[in-house]
Amino acid sequence: MPVIRGIVSPAMSILGTRVVRTEDPVFLTRGATYTDDLTDERLTGALHLTLVRSPLAHAKITSIDTEAAKAAPGVVAVYTGADLDLEPALLFPAANKAMLRPFLATDTVRYVGEAVAAVLTEEHWQGEDAADLVEIDYDPLEAVIDLKKALSDEVLLFPEAGTNSVTSMHLGKDDPGDEFFADCEVVITREITNQRVAAAPLESRAASAYWGDDGRCTIFCSTQNAQSARDEVAGWMGMDAKNLRLILPDVGGGFGAKIGADPEFALVAAFSKMAGRPVRWNESRSENMTGMVQGRAQLQTITIGGDRDGKVKAYRLDVIQDAGAYPRLGVVLPMFTRMMASGTYDIPKVWSTAQVVATTTTSTAAYRGAGRPEATQAIERAMDLFADEIGMDPAEIRKINVIKPEQFPFTTKGGAEYDSGEYAKAIDLALEASDYTGLRAEQEARRKRGDAVQLGIGVSSYVEITGGGAFVENATVEVHADGTVTVLTGTSPHGQGHATAWAMLASDELGIPIDKITVIHGDTDLIPKGAGTMGSRSLQTGGVAVHNAAAELVDLAKQRAADLLEANVDDLEIDKETASVVVKGVPGSKSVPLAELAAAEELKVFHEWDGKKPTFPFGAHVAVVEVDVESGKATVERIWAVDDAGPILNPLIFDGQRHGGIAQGIAQALLEEVVFDPDGQPLTATFADYGIPSAAELPSFDLVTMETPTPVNPMGYKGIGEAGTIGSCPAVQNAVIDAVSHLGVSHIDMPLTPVRVWTAIDAAQKEASK
């Protein structure tokens, strides 16, 4: 497909074309302006905040001495929890009400990295020296890391709560018991881990605050959703949200971990007020690796039952979700996991439970997929285990059990209403593209020869939810007298390319080229309402709002032009070559440019779109891995991805989202895991230890296109942000296990590192020779 730089023939719609992202030249040359790069005059003379963080996972604080720190060079103030006028807060409303988080710990610390004291210095570099001088005495308590042990309540994080349980869903209630699987010829059950991972965005967390003379506070910060972060911070600070303004400079990645506000945002605002000067905060990478919320962290028990002909009849998923020390968005992950438990399959009986438990670790929250990948991983492992047991090909068993196109809309046992899908077609496309039959033949040949390097083929079929939860989004489109356009959006890009995509949508309606369209986001004074960017929601909510606003603006323009052109509104249309209102079918007749109308009177439309429902993108991936069975090292050789998220607005951005997603899925399958030792000490707090892949660990991706529109919105759009992660991760895990299944291995927990793969082979061989 040709690359188009924002200029398309007006005869052809810009939608669906490969427009190069207009934001990239700056990102790739001088670099973006992130919160810490800001040189805003409102931050002149700002103090720098350094937080003194707990080195222990669980301990009583017996004393804090700040005297020496106060005397250190450049120190303006040292604060502890006792100085703070912020009440401990419940960071997630649906959590156990006793699990309150103090903004600075006063009595107890509950994870390594928890903030205990704060140092404000004139210069950034003075902060760590002073922080080292804050003397804190701790009385260590037992760490709580293991999820089952946490559930036993032997050691409590919050004695006042009386339990470590944050919440539970359908536990014990109406439990169908063993009867559930009574009619199944084959039943398999197994515990699997969906390991904890770190989002590790390139820009770590940052916030700066200043108070105006009008008593209003402005916070510049890095978040995925300015408006909800504003409301959260206002709530924590006990202030009216009207008096708080959040401004988002460029945001350098979030992956779910920057949804909402971090407690540190309230701290910078509070300290700025206390010190009477602006305050800046930017965490180090090591702080980020313990302080930023982490994802996944589920211990799952899967039970699958069915008949030898390949029909799955019953599936049960029991989840224990690690909430970390202070429950946050991680609490909702199992809700999505349960909802999506049965994946793309029509399984007559589905049951699931979830328990959410607090541990002395970093809090958990959303991470690219947030609850859905966990569901997909579980059911896709279950399908392979079942296929393996009855000796059926994994692709075949999937095709037997998937929901058929004529069954849509399809309501799952988990309560999800799938809008549209062609699951078997996606699988077939992936099989065909990958020459699945040929791959199986190659695998067979290597097995026969007993090669040291074996081939593994993994199949995944997935469906996920996008735009789940926040269905409403708004956009304002304004044409100016000089012919330029401003689009205000309530979504908040942090790498997704909204500036290009939203401009394309507006351009397509207005006939104004995208280089004259500016997209503005993330300033709560300019855009008071909005739900931000998460859960792959932007296009189907914010994008549709932009499209609708632009279409309404055209209607408005036609009404205003009707008099000038002495024509009936219905006879008018936009001439996209000139961005003018013209009379239909009368070439060369009188016309009115939109700019001219804007010069006469403000030409601006605010549109709020309510999608009312989420959409359900789907797809199928085939991964091919080579496993060196002597060393256990697995390498992804190829991955074929069929990702269907409805019509594609911009293939370049669409594929970019898939690339990043697939990379993160492979990373979780093979490399990444946040590890704590039994004392709760993080063992993966640097990039030397935490296994983020580089291009060298990844193959080129083979992307296969499929576009099935949703009836949920007029454009047919679904979301693509998380699909790649959700599809690739199970395909790769299945592939690695497939590569060594002939050696007696039926499951290996992620990440499938060399030591794990080899240990599994070794154990299977020892078992076999018994």
Next chain:
Amino acid sequence: MIPVGFEYSRPDTVDAALALLAEHGEDATILAGGHSLLPVMKLRLAAPEMVIDIGRLAELNYIRVDGDEVAIGGVTRYRDLVISGVLAAECPLLPAVARTVGDPQVRHRGTLGGSLAHGDPASDLPAAVLALGGTVVLRSPRGTRSVPITEFYTGVFSSVKEPDELVVEVRVPRTGTAGWAYEKFTRRSNDWAIVGVAVVDGRVGLVNMGSTPLRASATEAALAEGRSVEEAAALADVGTEPPADNAGTPEYRRHLVKVLTRRALTTAAGISAPGA
């Protein structure tokens, strides 16, 4: 991630560096490539008061043939090892090993002397020099001494090098066409070795199999007795004490070192006997 404050000095000569080092004693630290020192300073695990930068001392940056040996200056960077024509001809193992260190940035900064002085058992070059049977040349105001690499290390990050001594030179034998191979096993391409095996001329050096780089003596003895590569490799873990960490259990490393030793010995045999 900001080091504790320190004084910085960049003397022009080795003698001046040694004098400074003697003057400041325990409070001073040598900075060569900085790729081990700066991370620990940033994590505040080290807080020297005086940092003496020898990284640009031209008199310690050379690779030259000296009799039966190749002499390499203490601050010669990995990158210089990689592109050295002298080493390619006289001691090809060394550039091959250097090529596997970190990423291009690391290789343009890190030095051979720094790697040996640092003494991380997971580092590549120490085991390579050990396999080569090289010599570490140390200099202090008290004089110069040569220590065989086999006697250099005393434990993790520790050696017989005194605080006032600099690694001024590393000497390795001219192995010429003798068979060699390096098997570095990593999770990611830029990672440290989970296990590494350097083979040259029938000697075998091991990375990350104990508190210091080790020689696989049992394997070497078996080879000397004329036993097969398979038999010899199966002894590669004898006398090792591999660490346990995220990347591997001791049991795994014991297994892995045998696999890698077999592969390295096989490759080395192929090189020494072209066409075989």
